[in-house]
Amino acid sequence: MPVYFYDVYENPYGCFTNFSRHGCELDGDWWLTSEHYFQAQKFIGTPHAEQIRKLPTPRDAFNTAQTLKPFVRSDWLKARDDVMRKAVLRKFEFNPGIKAVLLATGDALLVENSPVDNYWGCGADGKGQNRLGQILMEVRDQLHQPV
Numbered sequence: 001m002p003v004y005f006y007d008v009y010e011n012p013y014g015c016f017t018n019f020s021r022h023g024c025e026l027d028g029d030w031w032l033t034s035e036h037y038f039q040a041q042k043f044i045g046t047p048h049a050e051q052i053r054k055l056p057t058p059r060d061a062f063n064t065a066q067t068l069k070p071f072v073r074s075d076w077l078k079a080r081d082d083v084m085r086k087a088v089l090r091k092f093e094f095n096p097g098i099k100a101v102l103l104a105t106g107d108a109l110l111v112e113n114s115p116v117d118n119y120w121g122c123g124a125d126g127k128g129q130n131r132l133g134q135i136l137m138e139v140r141d142q143l144h145q146p147v
């Protein structure tokens with residue numbers, strides 16, 4: 001059975017969205033959410049990255065990045081999947097409780113059930129690329145590997 005997630009308050013899979021309040025240390029800084037890290041990387045090397053890192057909520061990080069669209073780094077479309085992989089892997093490595101939730105999904109298909117996003121999610125018609133779901137499944141495989 002596929003696992004659909006989107007809203008942070010939907011248990012037990014609300015922890016799969018980047019908006020979930022599971023922080024981590026990454027690249028020498030503390031990030032309140034993986035959304036903070038992801039959005040900040042659009043502006044790496046500029047003061048906007050730190051501006052986004054310090055915002056109080058993932059919604060603020062997302063909205064602020066939207067307002068700064070003209071300043072997004074030029075290679076972002078090429079870089080964004082790797083940035084997402086790094087953020088999601090670290091989030092689950094750093095938070096054992098949600099790592100267990102992810103591993104407990106076994107080999108279920110994971111789908112970001114976003115009605116508005118055809119890239120990270122499945123979109124309103126269910127035919128989107130679901131890149132976040134795919135990356136979560138990749139991370140699940142990686143976390144299964146013995147160290």
Ligand SMILES: Nc1nc(O)c(N)c(N[C@@H]2O[C@H](COP(=O)(O)O)[C@@H](O)[C@H]2O)n1
Nearest residue numbers: 006007008017018019035038114120132
């Ligand atoms: N739970 C949730 N609420 C929202 O409002 C969202 N937009 C998302 N999706 C996440 O938003 C990020 C969009 O990234 P782009 O800047 O558009 O590339 C990404 O983390 C989606 O997974 N989720």
